[in-house]
Every structure is written in C-alpha cells, then in structure tokens.
C-alpha cells in the first residue's frame with residue numbers, strides 16, 4: 338500500500354504523534370460536543386430530561402448540518418486528501434463523533450501506543466467494553482502500527498482473544514506492533530491492557546499489502 342509520506346519508526350523520532358490529535362478548531366469542538374451528547378443520552382434520567390424537546394433541538398441541528406452537506410462523492414474526496422485521512426476514522430478521528438478518539442504515538446522500538454478511557458457508549462457486558470469495540474480499536478491500531486513499521490495493508494484476518502472483561506471508566510493502554518513481513522503478508526499483534534498491566538484483549542492480525550483506490 339502506498340504510504341506517501343506517512344512517518345515510519347526508521348525516519349521519525351520516538352513519540353511521534355501518528356494521528357490527528359483534537360485541536361481547538363470549530364469542527365473538533367462541534368464533534369466533541371456531539372460525542373458528549375451521545376454519552377449524556379445514555380446517562381440521563383429518561384423520565385425527567387424532557388426528551389421531546391431534546392429530540393426537536395437535535396433534529397434541528399441535524400437539519401442545519403445536512404443543509405450544508407456537499408454531495409457524498411465530493412465529501413469523500415475531501416476526506417481522503419492530505420491530513421483528512423486520520424481526521425475522520427472511527428477510532429482516532431477528531432471529526433468523527435463515534436471515535437473515542439484515541440491519540441496514537443509511534444515508539445522507536447517499532448510499536449505504537451495510545452491511552453483511552455471508554456464510557457457508556459462503548460458498553461458490552463455490565464460496566465465493561467463491548468468486544469466488537471475492542472476489535473475495532475485493535476484493528477485500527479494494528480493498521481497504524483503497520484504504517485509506522487513501513488508496510489501497510491488491508492486486514493485479511495483478525496484473531497481476537499478476550500482474556501478478561503475490559504473495564505469502562507478506567508485508563509486503558511492500547512498497543513500494536515508489526516512483527517514480520519513476508520512478501521505481501523504482514524503479521525501484526527496488539528493488546529489492550531489496564532493501568533495495572535493486566536492484558537484484557539490481545540490480537541494477531543494478518544494484513545495483505547493491497548489498497549482500495551482513494552476517491553478523486
């Protein structure tokens with residue numbers, strides 16, 4: 338996969354930030370507010386929060402945003418240009434309200450890491466992270482680890498092992514690391530651990546060096 342000028346551990350310093358950290362830009366602030374709404378919707382007292390009014394106000398905001406939305410094809414081209422690449426993904430993208438969002442840094446040993454505390458919207462078992470959310474996060478983190486390693490690809494297989502329930506409301510460390518490259522086949526591993534170092538989820542991924550063409 339053509340990585341363009343994507344940083345790699347051989348060309349960049351330890352601690353290089355590989356994702357678009359949220360900034361003080363209107364779009365980042367608006368997306369953070371949307372994320373807050375999603376979280377608050379799950380926490381609010383459903384009997385007393387006047388949800389009819391909330392629905393009306395939120396629909397009015399959505400109407401406004403849709404009125405200003407360009408055609409999907411146009412928007413896709415914009416998303417995949419320059420810095421846009423890491424601004425909209427569902428794991429690290431500051432412009433994506435679904436993303437926690439996680440900031441990932443590349444380390445000189447070839448691994449990538451980030452910290453995140455997940456809340457209600459990501460719940461699976463009571464008080465714990467949904468297994469599909471863990472898989473989503475790790476799939477993406479392994480993808481970023483491949484780019485940092487110098488050869489990226491599409492996920493062909495993701496073997497996920499859930500060792501113990503992953504807690505919500507606690508800082509978690511997410512890591513990924515490219516282990517080997519054989520021709521087009523890339524083997525990459527990763528994990529989610531608690532602050533005490535307990536491994537909750539570990540993954541092994543097989544990636545194939547291939548790419549879907551960018552919209553233009």
Ligand SMILES: CCCCCCCC(=O)SCCNC(=O)CCNC(=O)[C@H](O)C(C)(C)COP(=O)(O)OP(=O)(O)OC[C@H]1O[C@@H](n2cnc3c(N)ncnc32)[C@H](O)[C@@H]1OP(=O)(O)O
Nearest residue numbers: 476477479480481484490491492493494521522543545547
């Ligand atoms: C920085 C941003 C990070 C973002 C990370 C996000 C990661 C993602 O979510 S990617 C999206 C999810 N993945 C997909 O949609 C992939 C869908 N699948 C595909 O596009 C294709 O099947 C693809 C690209 C994986 C492989 O297709 P293709 O390029 O035709 O490969 P193909 O020629 O069949 O196989 C090449 C080799 O890989 C092997 N291979 C291919 N798929 C698999 C598989 N699933 N399992 C095991 N081996 C496989 C083949 O056996 C072959 O091996 P060999 O060379 O020894 O014969």
